[in-house]
Amino acid sequence: MFQLSHFKGGLVLDGHKKISTSSAIKPAILPARLTVPLQQHIGHTPELLVQLGDQVLKGQCIAKATDGISASIHAPSSGRVSAIDEQAVAHPSGLKALCVTIETDGKEQWCEPSALKQNYRDSSNQQLLNIISDAGIVGLGGATFPTAIKLQSCEPATINTLIINGAECEPYISCDDMLMRERAKDIVLGIQILQQVLAAKQTVIVVEDNKPQAIQSLQQALQKQAIDNIDVITIPTRYPTGGEKQLIKVVTGKEVPANGLPADIGILCQNVATAYSVYRAVYLDQPLISRIVTVTGDAINEPANFEVLIGTPMNELIAQAGGYTANIGGLVMGGPMMGFSLPNDTLPVTKACNCLLTRVTEDTRQIPAQACIRCGECAEVCPANLLPQQLYWYSSSKNFDRAQDLHLFDCIECGCCSAVCPSHIPLVQYYRFAKTEIWAQEKERKKSDNARQRHEFREARIAREKAERDEKLRLKKELLAKKKIEEEGQQAAVDPKKAVIEAALARVKAKKDNTTEKPKNTDNLTPQQQQKIAEADQRRQQKDNKDEAT
Template sequence: MLKTFPTGGVHPPENKLTAGIPIEYLPVPPNVVIPLSQHIGAPAIPAVNKGDYVKVGQVIGTGKGFVSANIHSSVSGKVNKIDLAPDSGGFKQNAVYIDVEGDEWLDTIDRSKEIKREISLSREEIVKKCLESGIVGLGGATFPSHVKLTVPSGKKCEVLIINGVECEPYLTSDHRLMLEKGEEVLVGVSILMKALNVASAMIGIENNKPDAIARMSELAAGSFKGITVHPLKVKYPQGAEKQLIKALTGREVPSGKLPLDVGAVVHNVGTAFAVYEAVQKNKPLFERVVTVTGKMVSKPGNYMVRTGTPLIRLIEAAGGIPESTGKIINGGPMMGKAVSNTDVPVVKGMSGVILMPAEESVRRVIEPCIRCAKCVSACPLNLEPYLLMTLSEKSMFERAEKERITDCMECGSCSFTCPAGRPLLDYIRLGKSTVIRMARERNLK
């Protein structure tokens, strides 16, 4: 019996079309737009001026406060302007526009191919390095990693959990990374273990990636002490932090608490790789693996892309936008965001770009709720989505708060499973954000 989390969850069609396609380096585009807010927390403050010449890896935005992250230039060239640029939702964010000239990297970055396994930095130096290198969680949440590596006094991290689940359909960037850069990832995990002062790390990988499980197990067994690989049953949303901790350790993170409260810290395999590059190679985070896929895409693949590259460049590398495309998704189909235009830049948190055919991209007609309770049994947090939707729709937010609407992690299992095609999560998300705002206002009083 494979491990998994106990309640709820769904199994959407996997469609991992690009699992067998090696990572390809995308050429540097002629110009990039690098948003100054690519993470959760305060946007970075511009550190360059119009007309400045920047090199690859140079800091162009400095993190503001503790929960923030540095932004580095992904190209070399001249800063054209610092202006607003629309993000994937169309909201305007501050960004640095750079016209590319050549590809000149900072001298401090070690560009050699050899794998450096010896960890020379101390714990504090590792955290500092992550902070300087702008490392954020690359699973999609983009939470600054140095915050997670700083264990507050009074709490103790007992186990490091590495998320190689990739439970979203279509996406294969983590899968390819484990196959091709497995050793680097494991060195990264060792670095994270040292930073957190833990003796063991568990890597959870869903059973639909047997090659990655085999490769990682083999590498870990060889020379990485304390790192174990655990195959998991294929079930969405296994990659959710709390669900993964439950699946691997049996511990349940209490509502409203953090994983650290049960002695666990979760990092993504992509983050582990970025940490390896930052600590061992002195290379800040300015490129990442993005899966470009879709049923009609002519050349789907996994691409190593510089941040700030316009989305359309990436799509063109994969064969352009097919005629019948109805929707383009930034991220996975369950939790990703549909983009309203294709000029938006690639950011640190972008794990995939999915082009959906027109007939699959329209919502179904909304039918009345037949109270089949399928949403209740699909909810991994044991909430009652049908009730939360009704409460949000009728603006009964106080009651929704009592029904723990803020526990919702927006995995979308309820909307996925609803036979009446009801937009459960749309309304729950609205209710959740309203309740959070109400609570914040209450705390201010």
């Protein structure tokens, strides 16, 4: 049915998957403390719903998605909110971010089921989307883009092909593999919901040929339920086939236009784990509060897959997997090609955490980079068909314009180029550096444009005010001159000195009466600024109150 195609470049890598697939998915223990970061997805931080000391139930929404791109966050277990503060999170920067810490009570008490409890087939698309949105489901393949938004963003009935991504091309990671092996039926149910929402004409589950058991169990599940509008496609194992655009190219032979979305060519991709989460949300009314995490690598004693509550500290998970071997050298969240190394193992598991990869000391030592000899090996393997070494050249010399001309932003950071570089140049880091630098410059430019406008506005205002003042002064002078003539005519008896003092006193009084003078420059404000002003006013009020109180 499908004429398989292939993408240019890529690598055939050693899978290392068997390490973690020998045992079934294990449920992870309930930790005493769950640290749930509010920002676990691409987009805006959701709005906090709980306060310090609140009792929460398992599955209770603790942060609600804002407008635009955002996703809700739920309590992974029941307990008490013991802290709402900045905690170290799993991010390449190692910086802190706002987290809700829950001290679990061990009761695992679920919150009230929602009102909607009917067969999904009777539900409208909007109802289903609401369920998916309320469940805080995000793409679990790694991008963590809110799923409901992705589903909503495509025009109705424009999706010809729904591709369920079970490729899982990165070495070591096996969470999707295990999920497909053990919960194929649930995945298929989830897919059917997606099918209904999208009204997709055809649906395929794509799995790399190094996961025969997963393929088999998926096919069995489809047969058992006599589903004939979903196909399982086996594709050759090649990194990075699991990349959305590469996968589409392999399955359909079509290239997603650069700067475009798969939806533009009538295709939508969802990860198998995402489909499974959709099933859980719709059938079981369970939001996304746990995920399968592969704990693997060469420096762990009992590698396996675990079903882990979001917010679980990684070290507890590691301990459950038998702990590190003696030569532990590093910990990576994600796969060896695209994951990032973690500064320590006490960070919480998030929705994006598909794998914890332990690395032995020998592998973590830095090979010093040598000069680029322009061998072109990187260009050979680049799946985005870019010229990595020229991008490197321009990124390292901060010639960002030229880097963008060479399509820097089409780079998917798959790491193939770095992996094959004989000079061991950390190419991907150069691209990441250039990308973040360009974003920052763009922001900077917007800010400076804004500053220029405000500066010009201010100059104009000062000029205007000066002109007004001069005009007033002129009028006053004229008036005075007139008065003088009059006074001279009248031969005034009033002491002029006294008059001056009196006038000054009057001015002071007038000023006193007018203490609540309107602040300057409050015209042309954005809503955000107004909000800030309001906040400041509030603080001012509080301060005044305090002053009064004391």
